[in-house]
Amino acid sequence: MGFLLVTAARRAALALLLLWGSAGGAGAQDDSRALFERYAGWVVQIRILEAGSGSKRGLGSGFVSGPDGEVVTNYHVVSELLLHPERYRGELVDDAGASHPVRVIAFDVVNDLAVLSSPRAFDGHFALNGATLHKGDRVYSVGDPYDLGMSIVEGTYNGLLEHSRYEKIHFTGSLNPGMSGGPALRANGAVVGVNVATAGNQISFLVPVARVRELLAQVRAPDFEPMDDPTAELRRQLLEYQESYVADLLDRPFGTVRLGPYSAPTEPAPYFSCWGDTTHADDDLYESRVHECFTEDRVFVSEDHNFAIVRFRHRQLQSRGLSPSRFYELYTSYFEGNYSQLVGSEDDLTPFRCRTRFVTNGTLPLKATFCVRRYRALDGLYDAVFKAAALGRENAGLETALVMASVSFENAERLARRYLEALQWGE
Amino acid sequence: MGRVILVEVLDRRGEVRERVRIDALPFTIGRDYHCDLILDDPHVDPQHLQVEPDAGGGWRLRDLGSLNGVTLLDPKRPLSATPLRSGQRVRIGRSVLRFVEPGHPVEAALPVIDRPAWLTWLTEHSGAALALGAAVVIAETARSYRESYTSFDDFEQASGQVWLIGLMLLWAGGWALVTRLLTHHARFVAHWAITCIVALALLVGDEVLFHARFLFAPIGPLRAADTAIDLVLVGAALFFHLGVAGVLRPLRRLAVAGTVALGLVGAYALNDYRGGDTDWVTVLPYWSRLKPIDPAWLSIEPLDDFFVSARDLRQQVDALAEEKARDEVAAF
Numbered sequence: 001m002g003f004l005l006v007t008a009a010r011r012a013a014l015a016l017l018l019l020w021g022s023a024g025g026a027g028a029q030d031d032s033r034a035l036f037e038r039y040a041g042w043v044v045q046i047r048i049l050e051a052g053s054g055s056k057r058g059l060g061s062g063f064v065s066g067p068d069g070e071v072v073t074n075y076h077v078v079s080e081l082l083l084h085p086e087r088y089r090g091e092l093v094d095d096a097g098a099s100h101p102v103r104v105i106a107f108d109v110v111n112d113l114a115v116l117s118s119p120r121a122f123d124g125h126f127a128l129n130g131a132t133l134h135k136g137d138r139v140y141s142v143g144d145p146y147d148l149g150m151s152i153v154e155g156t157y158n159g160l161l162e163h164s165r166y167e168k169i170h171f172t173g174s175l176n177p178g179m180s181g182g183p184a185l186r187a188n189g190a191v192v193g194v195n196v197a198t199a200g201n202q203i204s205f206l207v208p209v210a211r212v213r214e215l216l217a218q219v220r221a222p223d224f225e226p227m228d229d230p231t232a233e234l235r236r237q238l239l240e241y242q243e244s245y246v247a248d249l250l251d252r253p254f255g256t257v258r259l260g261p262y263s264a265p266t267e268p269a270p271y272f273s274c275w276g277d278t279t280h281a282d283d284d285l286y287e288s289r290v291h292e293c294f295t296e297d298r299v300f301v302s303e304d305h306n307f308a309i310v311r312f313r314h315r316q317l318q319s320r321g322l323s324p325s326r327f328y329e330l331y332t333s334y335f336e337g338n339y340s341q342l343v344g345s346e347d348d349l350t351p352f353r354c355r356t357r358f359v360t361n362g363t364l365p366l367k368a369t370f371c372v373r374r375y376r377a378l379d380g381l382y383d384a385v386f387k388a389a390a391l392g393r394e395n396a397g398l399e400t401a402l403v404m405a406s407v408s409f410e411n412a413e414r415l416a417r418r419y420l421e422a423l424q425w426g427e
Numbered sequence: 428m429g430r431v432i433l434v435e436v437l438d439r440r441g442e443v444r445e446r447v448r449i450d451a452l453p454f455t456i457g458r459d460y461h462c463d464l465i466l467d468d469p470h471v472d473p474q475h476l477q478v479e480p481d482a483g484g485g486w487r488l489r490d491l492g493s494l495n496g497v498t499l500l501d502p503k504r505p506l507s508a509t510p511l512r513s514g515q516r517v518r519i520g521r522s523v524l525r526f527v528e529p530g531h532p533v534e535a536a537l538p539v540i541d542r543p544a545w546l547t548w549l550t551e552h553s554g555a556a557l558a559l560g561a562a563v564v565i566a567e568t569a570r571s572y573r574e575s576y577t578s579f580d581d582f583e584q585a586s587g588q589v590w591l592i593g594l595m596l597l598w599a600g601g602w603a604l605v606t607r608l609l610t611h612h613a614r615f616v617a618h619w620a621i622t623c624i625v626a627l628a629l630l631v632g633d634e635v636l637f638h639a640r641f642l643f644a645p646i647g648p649l650r651a652a653d654t655a656i657d658l659v660l661v662g663a664a665l666f667f668h669l670g671v672a673g674v675l676r677p678l679r680r681l682a683v684a685g686t687v688a689l690g691l692v693g694a695y696a697l698n699d700y701r702g703g704d705t706d707w708v709t710v711l712p713y714w715s716r717l718k719p720i721d722p723a724w725l726s727i728e729p730l731d732d733f734f735v736s737a738r739d740l741r742q743q744v745d746a747l748a749e750e751k752a753r754d755e756v757a758a759f
C-alpha cells in the first residue's frame with residue numbers, strides 16, 4: 001500500500017509515466033463536471049515547504065469540512081510539519097491559487113487524519129453525513145495528483161477492507177500521489193471518505209467519513225484545546241492503539257496450522273490474512289513450507305516509519321537427503337534471516353537488544369530469542385521481534401518470527417508468550 | 428703482568444663490533460691517533476679513558492678529564508676512577524665498551540637453521556609434508572561440505588581447493604625465496620610444513636568457535652578468543668618461518684613475530700570490531716546457530732524464566748534512549 005503524498009522522488013518518477021501517455025479517460029461524465037464545478041472551491045492543495053528556502057517538500061490535498069473553515073487532510077500529509085516544526089511550514093493553496101498558512105490543530109494517527117486551521121474564510125463546506133453505500137455505488141474522488149492541478153476521478157465503492165481491524169473503504173479508481181487528504185464524494189456532494197492510499201491498478205483506499213466526524217467532534221467539543229505537543233499526543237494515541245489492539249488479540253484463542261510434524265499459531269483474529277506455500281529445493285534435498293499472517297492495518301508515523309502492528313511467519317523445513325549437520329546449516333541460514341522488515345532511523349530508534357536462550361513451553365524444546373528496541377522520543381513504545389527455532393529433530397525444523405511494532409513492553413511479552421505456547425508437536 | 432684483558436666495542440644491540448687485547452699498561456682510549464684503542468665517536472675526547480695499574484697491583488679505569496665523562500653501566504653511575512673487573516661495561520661519548528677476561532662466557536653458536544625436532548623430521552620425510560597438504564585439503568573439504576546444503580558440486584569444490592593450495596604454495600614459496608636470498612638454501616619443504624600446520628590449526632580453531640556459537644558464549648569473550656587464536660597462530664607461523672630462514676636469535680625472533688602478529692591481527696580485529704559491532708537500528712544481534720544436538724544435553728529453561736530474564740532488555744533500551752535524549756532534543 002503506498003501512501004499518496006507527493007515527494008520529489010515520486011514527482012520525478014511521473015516523467016516516465018507521462019512518456020507512455022494515456023489515451024483513456026476520455027468523455028467526462030456530466031455528473032463529474034457538475035460536481036467539480038460546484039465543489040472544487042472547497043478542495044485545497046496542502047503544501048509542506050522547507051522553512052529556509054520555501055521549496056516544496058511534500059504535497060497533498062484537503063477539503064473544507066466545517067463552518068469555521070476547518071480543513072481535513074491525512075496525518076501523513078502533515079506528519080513532517082508535526083514532527084519537525086523547526087524545519088517545515090505548511091500552507092494551503094485555494095482554487096484561485098492564493099496561499100495561506102495552516103496550523104495542525106488535531107490529528108488521528110491510527111486513521112491517518114488531521115485537522116488544519118487557516119485564516120482563509122470559505123463560502124461553505126462539505127456535508128459529512130455520507131449516506132449508506134452499497135457495492136458498486138459511484139464515488140468521485142477529488143485531489144491534486146502530482147501537482148498537476150485539481151482533478152476529479154470517478155470510481156466505484158467496493159465495501160470495507162476485510163483484513164483490517166480499522167475500517168478502510170476499498171475504492172476502485174485511480175488515486176495518485178498528491179491526492180492524499182482529498183475528499184471522495186457521492187454525486188450529491190456528500191463526503192463518503194478521505195483519499196489515503198493506493199495499491200496500484202485502480203485499487204485505492206479511503207478513510208470512512210465517520211472517522212472524520214469523530215475527529216471533528218473532538219475539535220468542536222467545548223473543552224477542546226489545540227494540542228501544543230504533537231509528540232506527546234502521538235505517543236498517547238499509539239499507546240492507546242496498541243493497548244486495544246493487543247487486548248483484542250489476547251482475548252481470542254489463536255487458530256493452529258499443521259506444518260509437517262509441528263502445529264503453529266495462525267489467524268489470531270478475523271482481520272488477519274494468512275498465506276502459505278511449499279517449495280522444494282532444486283535438487284530435492286529439502287522442502288520448505290512457509291505460513292505467514294499479516295493485516296492491512298498499517299500505521300503511518302513518519303516517512304521512514306509505517307508499520308503493521310503484528311505480523312508473523314513460520315517456516316517448516318523437512319530434510320529429504322541432507323545429513324543432520326548439513327540440514328542444520330540450512331536451518332541456521334533461515335533462522336538468521338531478518339524477517340522483521342522493521343526499518344527506521346537511528347534518530348528515532350535505539351538499536352536492538354536481544355536475549356537468547358534454550359527454552360521449552362512444556363512440550364517443545366526451542367532456541368528462542370527476544371529482541372527489543374525503543375522509540376527514543378515515545379517513552380513506553382517498543383518494537384519487538386520474537387524468534388524461535390524448534391530443536392530435537394535431526395531431519396525437521398520449524399523456525400518462526402513474530403514481529404510487533406510500536407507496542408508496550410508488557411504487551412510484547414504477553415503476545416510472545418501466547419505465541420510460544422501455541423507452538424507444539426503436531427502429533 | 429700476568430693478567431689478560433680484552434676491550435670490546437659494542438654496537439647498539441650489544442653485539443661486539445671490534446675486539447682489542449690490552450697488551451701493555453697504561454692503555455689509552457680516545458679519538459687521538461696516539462691512543463691504543465681509537466674510537467671514531469665525535470663525543471669522545473682525544474684522550475678519554477685510561478686503563479692503568481693501581482696501587483694494590485690490580486688494574487683500574489681512570490677518566491682523563493673528558494668533556495662528557497665516563498659512565499659505568501650495570502648499574503649506571505659516573506666514574507672518575509674504579510678498579511677494573513671482568514665483564515665491566517662503560518659508556519664514553521656514545522660508545523659502549525666492555526672489558527672481559529678470556530674466561531668470560533660467550534653465547535652458544537647460532538644454528539644455521541633453527542627449527543624444532545618435529546620440523547626437522549617433517550623436512551626429512553617429504554612424504555609426511557605431502558600428507559600434511561592432503562590433510563588440509565581434506566579438512567577444508569569436510570568443512571565446506573558440512574556448511575553446504577545443496578548437492579555436492581565436484582567442480583566447484585575442486586576449484587575452491589585449488590585456490591587454497593595455490594595460496595598456501597604462494598605463501599610457503601615466498602618464505603622459501605626469502606630464505607634462499609639470506610642463506611643460499613630455499614628450505615621449501617620446511618616452510619610448506621609450517622604453512623600446512625598453521626592452516627590446519629586455523630580450521631580446528633574455527634570449528635571450536637563454531638560450536639561455541641551454538642551455545643551462548645558472551646559475544647565479547649568469544650570475539651576475544653577468536654582474535655587470540657589468530658594471534659597465536661600467526662605469531663607461531665612467523666616465529667618458525669623466521670627460524671627456518673635462520674636470521675635472528677630466538678628471543679629476538681619471538682619479539683619480531685609477536686609484534687608483527689599483533690599488528691596484523693590487531694588491525695584486522697579492529698576493522699572487524701568497527702564493522703561488526705554496528706549500532707544499526709535494523710540488525711538483530713543474537714546467536715542464530717542451530718545444531719542437531721539432543722536437547723537433553725542442553726540447559727533448557729521454562730518460559731517463565733526466559734521472559735523474566737528478558738525483562739532487563741527493557742532497562743537496556745530505555746537507557747540507550749535516555750542517553751540520546753540527553754544529547755539532543757529528539758524530534759520524532
